[in-house]
Amino acid sequence: MELIVFFILAGLAVGSALAMVTSRNMVYGVLWMVANFAMVAILFLLLNATFLAAVQVIVYAGAIMVLFLFVVMLLGPQRIPAIETIPMQRPLALLFGLLLFLALSAVLTTNRLTGQTGDVTPQALERIGNSVLVGGELFSTYLFPFELSSVLLLIAMVGAVVLAKRKL
Amino acid sequence: MVPLSYYSILGAILFSIGAMGVLLRRNAIMIFMSIELMLNAVNLTFVSFANALRSVDGQVIVFFVITVAAAEVAIGLALIVAIFRSKQTTDVDDVNLLKG
Numbered sequence: 001m002e003l004i005v006f007f008i009l010a011g012l013a014v015g016s017a018l019a020m021v022t023s024r025n026m027v028y029g030v031l032w033m034v035a036n037f038a039m040v041a042i043l044f045l046l047l048n049a050t051f052l053a054a055v056q057v058i059v060y061a062g063a064i065m066v067l068f069l070f071v072v073m074l075l076g077p078q079r080i081p082a083i084e085t086i087p088m089q090r091p092l093a094l095l096f097g098l099l100l101f102l103a104l105s106a107v108l109t110t111n112r113l114t115g116q117t118g119d120v121t122p123q124a125l126e127r128i129g130n131s132v133l134v135g136g137e138l139f140s141t142y143l144f145p146f147e148l149s150s151v152l153l154l155i156a157m158v159g160a161v162v163l164a165k166r167k168l
Numbered sequence: 169m170v171p172l173s174y175y176s177i178l179g180a181i182l183f184s185i186g187a188m189g190v191l192l193r194r195n196a197i198m199i200f201m202s203i204e205l206m207l208n209a210v211n212l213t214f215v216s217f218a219n220a221l222r223s224v225d226g227q228v229i230v231f232f233v234i235t236v237a238a239a240e241v242a243i244g245l246a247l248i249v250a251i252f253r254s255k256q257t258t259d260v261d262d263v264n265l266l267k268g
Contacts, residue, residue, distance in 0.1 A: 021189035097188030108176035118223030156239035163246035
């Protein structure tokens with residue numbers, strides 16, 4: 001049952017990713033991307049990551065893609081001409097993409113995970129809950145990176161305002 | 169129970185499609201979205217490994233990746249808007265001021 005759900009989601013995710021990469025209209029590209037993020041969010045649910053599934057939908061499919069759509073609309077959703085500006089660009093891109101896939105899948109499938117297994121069993125997840133576990137880790141082991149990420153977001157906010165403003 | 173290698177292969181496929189998008193497209197926004205696709209593929213691999221190792225550390229790292237991606241999108245789109253304002257294009261081939 002889980003396997004069937006996985007294959008349907010995987011097919012939809014790969015299909016929407018391909019549609020995004022090949023779409024001539026940028027608005028359609030953004031919408032395909034939203035579909036892809038939704039599929040990955042459901043895959044997160046299959047992997048017992050309920051908190052991240054919610055974050056994926058709210059932050060990625062919600063905030064980030066709306067920002068993309070906003071900029072596409074702001075700059076005018078022009079159709080992209082189907083001409084190659086660099087000779088042999090398409091065949092070479094396909095070739096290198098295929099080589100990258102072969103290399104990645106070879107590395108990922110031949111090496112086995114040898115790390116120490118933690119104590120987050122399905123029973124523990126059932127009892128405590130995924131959000132509590134992620135939050136606990138975030139505010140204890142990863143407290144310093146968490147504080148740093150707030151500084152990063154502040155810098156990004158100031159930087160975006162400075163870059164987008166015409167005259168300071 | 170879905171084997172771990174299936175998720176790894178799916179992550180590899182999505183990452184390769186993203187890399188292909190960066191190589192295929194000449195529009196800055198489409199290249200940017202392809203980079204987001206690659207980040208997403210890596211997130212999927214992180215979560216699947218975290219699930220296989222019965223730990224939540226991988227999920228915390230994905231949380232940080234999403235934070236950095238949000239900051240990156242804000243800055244990147246501001247840059248694209250600034251480039252469009254001065255060049256009237258988002259085609260990366262037309263932005264070659266630094267070319268010698």
